Amino acid sequence: MSAPGSLPPIAIIGTGSMGGAILAGLRAGAPDVRVRVTTRSEASAAALRADGVEARAVEHDSDANAWAVSGAGVVVLGVKPAQIVAVLGELAPTLDPAALVVSVAAGITTAAMEAAAPNPVVRAMPNTPSLVGRGVTGVSGGARSTATHLALADDLFRLVGTVVELPESQIDALSTISGSGPAYVFLLIEEFTRAAQAMGFDENVARLLAEQTFIGATALLEASGEDPEELRRRVTSPKGTTEQAVGVLQGAKLSALFTRAAEAALARARELAAGA
Known part of the structure; x- marks a missing residue:
């Protein structure tokens, strides 16, 4: 180089x-x-x-x-x-x-x-x-x-x-992950902010909680070098509150949902390449 x-x-x-x-x-x-x-x-x-x-x-x-x-x-x-x-x-x-x-x-x-x-x-x-x-x-x-x-x-x-x-x-295909990916992250922060507001936090505090949690979590992921699954496991105590929340998210079949989202983005990218 x-x-x-x-x-x-x-x-x-x-x-x-x-x-x-x-x-x-x-x-x-x-x-x-x-x-x-x-x-x-x-x-x-x-x-x-x-x-x-x-x-x-x-x-x-x-x-x-x-x-x-x-x-x-x-x-x-x-x-x-x-x-x-x-x-x-x-x-x-x-x-x-x-x-x-x-x-x-x-x-x-x-x-x-x-x-x-x-x-x-x-x-x-x-x-x-x-x-x-x-x-x-x-x-x-x-x-x-x-x-x-x-x-x-x-x-x-x-x-x-x-x-x-x-x-x-x-x-x-890369554009559907890293290219569009920041929008997915911002959407998740939006939704967690709304969830915090629904629990009684005012808008500024809700946004602070959601944003800084994502920023801190990604900084920890980068600094630790650990697999994200392992870091998730460490936060998820057996029979604890996080386990309950993760169970709800996994019950929504997130894996299939994210795959469908990426496939929809890829289909549109191909349409653009074809001039559609």
């Missing part, structure tokens, strides 16, 4: 949630790397420039994207999935043929991107905890990508969390 300082110049086309997270990771972990970014609005670009970022807006500068990718060794496409192929086709004449193109868009295959430009392509699927440097990103190389290209993508996304290399056939 190369050191962050050895990353080539980088262009980020679109600085929404994921593009913005990558930019923040680069600024914190590889501050000497040249980064140029583009945004849709001039207001966003101006805010970035005020913070010391080289930025231009496509709404006021039709050459903004071409400017950003000129001389870049890595080009991160952070635009909406429906725009990926068109933007890549627009950039193809300006791109260095050796530049690595990285897409963080759901549903757009490496084959579709390779048809739009002759560059090596890596498809990446990060999740929103990347915004705080705790993301999980799945990466998969296209037909033109080598181990060196994948290592470069790994170095980039390790700046915002953990990286998993996998075949492209598994990228959509």
